Amino acid sequence: MDYLKSVVPSQLLSERGSNLVIINPGSANIRIGLASKDTPLNIPHCIAWHTTQEPRRNVQDQLLNTQVTTTQYMEREKAYDMIASFLKIPFIDEEVGNNSYPRKMGRVDGLNPQNSRKDTSFDWTDVYQKEPSSSSALESSENKGTTSESLGQHRDANTEELGSSNHKYKKVIYGEEALKISPMAPYTLHRPIRRGHLNISLHYPMQQVLEDVHAIWDFILTEKLHIPLHERHKYAAMLVLPETFDNREIKELLSIVLRDLRFSSAVVHQEGLAAAFGNGLSTACVVKMGAQVTSVICIEDGAALPHTEKTLPFGGEDISRCLLWTQRHHQTWPQIRTDMFTKPIDLLMLNRLKESYCEIKEGELDAVGVVHSYEDGMPAGSHKTRLTALNVPPMGLFFPMLLVPDAYPPPPSVWFRDYEDMLEDTWHMEFPRRPEMSDGLFSSMNTGYPMWDSYPAFSAKPKKEEKIGLAEAITSSILSTGRIDLQRKLFCSILLIGGVALTRGLVPAVEERVLHAIPSNEAIDTVEVLQSRSNPTFVPWKGGAILGILDIGRDAWIHRDDWIRNGIHIGSGRKYKDSYFLQAQAMCYINS
Incomplete structure (x- = not known):
């Protein structure tokens, strides 16, 4: 511990983090990198497979999506x-009804090179394998400086040539390139995580979901981090997982990391606790606002409080959907076919518009922006x-009915019943036995398997999604701690993380709405949101790096052979301890 107090943090990360990979998966993106680095790679968590199946789904x-x-x-x-009343802007029909002049929309045929990056269009992904005999025109079209219009001309000119037998489709495409595939190309996009859970449904079986997770992570490790399979036994992995994940999901991801990706050892920490460490805090109310899920959990003295967890089924992508609906309702959106569900490139465009122009402030807020239309492999049109x-x-974060998250629901989770609890010592507990059961374990085989009827099926943590706004969720989470001294401290230690932050x-807005949400009978009159020390998107990943290098005892680490042979069964000698029970052994170092 004396060494930890004297060493420079960057030196410690460099010394102990060179063989530790931090993996922080999310519904839309995965943040992954070596603990010795300052920032991780941030890559869309998706994969597109070439398919010949008809009819094909993009x-x-x-x-699963509904109208x-x-x-x-x-x-x-x-x-x-x-919201209009709160922001002092016209009501939804009042503005349209009193509009005495027509909305004007101009089409821009050429992009101004002086425009900022937010007005540039995306280019369609080249879905063909590169051949040595590729034409020079095609090669030149792949240069980054090529404009979207000239790029489209090159590709149109080469369409017939590329369709010849000399060119083959890529079998699989990863990350952002997968999101930019033309709807006409024979590919189907897979997103293995949706609304904070593995995206398992009748249309997307579990085996395929897990195979896609393995393929994406293996590609990033090999091609981006340059850690080939035969060298991974030299590395350890830390999974920084969202609070939304259930028992079985955690174990499946651990199996991928240890069995399939072949790391020597691994450990799991939850995102909320890692975020507190990443911002140098021992006590905080951590609010993670991701692309599809918002979660709230309180941390006290370096340990998460499980009963304070709140999960809200909306995030940044829902704000992007709402932006599109708002513009269409006010008749400002161009007459183009924009569909973020079946055309992922439209989602990229809407996310960029949201990040560039959306903000929370009183009064009418308008802006002139460039909207792009993407049609069936044609060059992007600019409006x-x-x-x-x-x-x-x-x-909509505070008024979730505006976002209508039910139109983009989470996958069904009927399979999340588990007979192995990852969080507590369950093998020493006395299992209840039905009185009509005899001493013989298989005494009633003719009625099915009644011995399982008395065996407890664990629900790792309550995963109930709340139908409330962000301010109510934060207030409810903090007040559930039950102690006024802790409540006051937490209300002044709210930490916002994730891209929406x-x-x-x-x-x-959070400070004002939370203050108004506190019941009048509570003796609390101050709310403060703490400033993030770094990019809020990367705070949990950075906290995972800190936890990884400071976890001196390594008691929670699981070795590859132990996991493959024994899992979490008796006799393994090792069992994953959820970070609910992790005490911050080096908190003195972080706060010094």
Whole structure:
């Protein structure tokens, strides 16, 4: 411990982190990298497989998505009006009804090179394997400086040539390139994690989900981090997992890391605790706002409090969906076919518009932006348009009916029943036995397997999703701690992490809305959101790196052979201890 107090943190990370890989998977992106690095790779967590199946789905799970019902549409408009009152802007129908001039939209045929990066279009992914005999025109078209229009001309000119027998489709495409595949290309996009869970459904079986996770992670390790399979026995892995993950999901990912990716050892820590470490905190209310899920959990003295966990089924992608709905309702969106469910490249565009223009502030908020249309492999069309009510979509965090998350529901989770608890010592407990059962274990074979009827099936943690707004979730989570001294400390130690935390104006909005959500009978009058020390998107990953190098005892680490032979069964000598029970042994170092 004296060494930890005297050593420079960067030196410690460099010494102990060179053979430790931190993996922080999410519904939309995966953050992965060596603990010795300052920042991780941030790669879209998806994969596109070439397919000859007909009829073909552009996105594997697109059939799970539903249309907004009439009731949901009415509730959405009601939520809009509540937000409008709060932001002091016209109500949803008032603005359209009083609009005496037509909306003007101009098409920009050529992109101005002086425009900022946010106005540049995405290019379609080249789905063909590179051949030595490829034409020079095609090679030149792949240069980064090529404009979208000239790129389209090159590819149109080479379409017939590329379709010849000399060119073959790539079998698989990863990451952002997978999101930019033309809808006409014979590929199906797979997203193995959705709404904070493995994306298992009738359309996407478990084996395929796990195989896709393995393929994506193996590609990143090999091609991006340059850690080939035969060298991975020299490395350890830390999984920094969202609180939404269940028992069985944790074990499946551990099996991928140890059995398939062949790391020598691995450990699991939860995202909320890692985020506190990543920001140098011992006590905080951690609010993770990701692409598809928002979660809240309180940390006290370096240990998470499981009963404070709240999960909200919405995130940044829902704000992007709401941005599209708002513009269409106000008739500012160009007459183009934008579908973020079946055309992932449209989701990339909407996310960029949201990040560039959306913020939370009072008064009418308009901006002139460039909207791009992507049609069946054609070059991107550019439409300069006035976007309006840009402060409404991010307010959906506080009024979730505006976001209608049910239109993009989580996968069904009927399979999350587990007879092995990862979190506590369950093998020493006395299992209840039904009184009609005889001493013979298989005494009633003719009625099925009644011995399992008395065997407990563990639900790792309550995964109930809350139908409340962000401010109510934070308030409820903190007040559930039950101690006024801790509550006051937590209300002044709110930590916002995740990509949505970068939204301009969010911090004062959270402080104001949470303060108003606190019941009047509570003796609390101060709410403060702490400033993140680094990019909020990477804070949990950085905290995982710190936990990895400071975990001196290594008691929670699982070795590859132990896991493959024994799992978490009796006699393995090692068992995963959830970070609910992890005490911060080096907190004095972090806070010094």
